[in-house]
Amino acid sequence: MGYEGKTVLVTGSRRGVGKTITQHFLDKGATVIGFAKGESSIDHPSYHHFQVDVGVPAEVQAAFGQIAKAFPGIDILINNAAVLTSQYAMIMPPAAAQAMLNVNLFGAFMVSREAAKTMRKRKWGRIINIGSMAASLEPIGDSVYAATKAGISTMTNVFAKELGPLNVTCNTVGITAIDSDMLAQLPRHKIEEIIAGLPVPRFAQADDILNVIDFFASERSSYITAQTVFLGGVN
Amino acid sequence: MISRDEVLAVIYAAMESLNEELDEGSKIAVAADTKLFGADAVIDSLSLVSIIIDVESGASDAFGFPVVLTDDRAINEPVSPFTSPDALADYMLILAAENE
Numbered sequence: 541m542g543y544e545g546k547t548v549l550v551t552g553s554r555r556g557v558g559k560t561i562t563q564h565f566l567d568k569g570a571t572v573i574g575f576a577k578g579e580s581s582i583d584h585p586s587y588h589h590f591q592v593d594v595g596v597p598a599e600v601q602a603a604f605g606q607i608a609k610a611f612p613g614i615d616i617l618i619n620n621a622a623v624l625t626s627q628y629a630m631i632m633p634p635a636a637a638q639a640m641l642n643v644n645l646f647g648a649f650m651v652s653r654e655a656a657k658t659m660r661k662r663k664w665g666r667i668i669n670i671g672s673m674a675a676s677l678e679p680i681g682d683s684v685y686a687a688t689k690a691g692i693s694t695m696t697n698v699f700a701k702e703l704g705p706l707n708v709t710c711n712t713v714g715i716t717a718i719d720s721d722m723l724a725q726l727p728r729h730k731i732e733e734i735i736a737g738l739p740v741p742r743f744a745q746a747d748d749i750l751n752v753i754d755f756f757a758s759e760r761s762s763y764i765t766a767q768t769v770f771l772g773g774v775n
Numbered sequence: 776m777i778s779r780d781e782v783l784a785v786i787y788a789a790m791e792s793l794n795e796e797l798d799e800g801s802k803i804a805v806a807a808d809t810k811l812f813g814a815d816a817v818i819d820s821l822s823l824v825s826i827i828i829d830v831e832s833g834a835s836d837a838f839g840f841p842v843v844l845t846d847d848r849a850i851n852e853p854v855s856p857f858t859s860p861d862a863l864a865d866y867m868l869i870l871a872a873e874n875e
Contacts, residue, residue, distance in 0.1 A: 702821070
């Protein structure tokens with residue numbers, strides 16, 4: 541499956557899962573716009589980096605103003621940017637909790653909002669949001685993170701209703717643990733305990749995630765919307 | 776100074792753009808008193824959203840400053856600016872005057 545002629549926006553493109561997804565679309569012929577707080581970590585002629593904090597609405601809107609001048613619109617949006625602080629609620633720093641709400645949920649909302657405007661005219665689009673097993677498993681320490689990821693699924697489903705008439709589908713991939721910078725912040729043994737309890741008791745591989753993204757992004761999936769697909773047997 | 780005719784031209788362009796997407800029998804009158812919002816609106820909510828987005832974008836390009844119609848202020852106006860092109864033009868002229 542190729543993505544020639546498609547413009548893909550990936551948030552959190554600088555590292556981890558976002559970088560893997562970005563590289564995947566580039567390898568398949570897409571033009572990729574990346575949003576990340578830091579500088580670009582990807583060197584490719586079809587990659588266009590924007591330094592954006594998705595949790596700041598003005599930065600998101602300013603970036604879309606620039607995109608409107610240089611690109612025909614967004615065909616596929618991957619809302620991947622997320623931050624994670626795992627801590628007992630009673631000692632969770634309020635600023636860390638707020639940051640998770642701003643980036644994981646509000647950021648995805650703002651980017652989807654602006655991207656949907658560009659999909660509207662062309663009557664085609666795919667919004668694919670990166671959820672998490674935390675939304676279903678509700679692990680200790682993840683009160684806010686899990687809530688933001690549950691919120692992502694709900695938000696996605698409402699977007700699906702609003703954008704369905706415009707031939708824009710909206711779905712969520714609920715990913716399990718994958719080796720990344722984000723995962724490295726958590727105690728390894730705790731992650732391994734959670735993984736051991738899954739129907740498919742292993743860490744996710746990049747291709748597990750890319751497989752579902754390709755499915756949601758495909759032309760044939762125009763009748764697939766408002767769905768959350770969890771990996772590894774989480775439900 | 777931005778004139779009322781210039782503002783209405785932007786609104787009418789958005790309505791024409793909507794008409795291009797509507798079936799022949801559903802096309803709306805491009806006129807100042809066409810009901811866009813409220814009980815007697817001639818378009819559905821998604822079509823209104825479409826007009827608002829096009830007006831925001833068109834007005835920002837035409838007037839040279841960001842025109843935001845979807846903030847709390849617009850929603851809290853005693854008479855909705857989205858009731859008709861006339862009402863929307865009134866509201867946009869206020870925004871333009873504040874920007875000068």
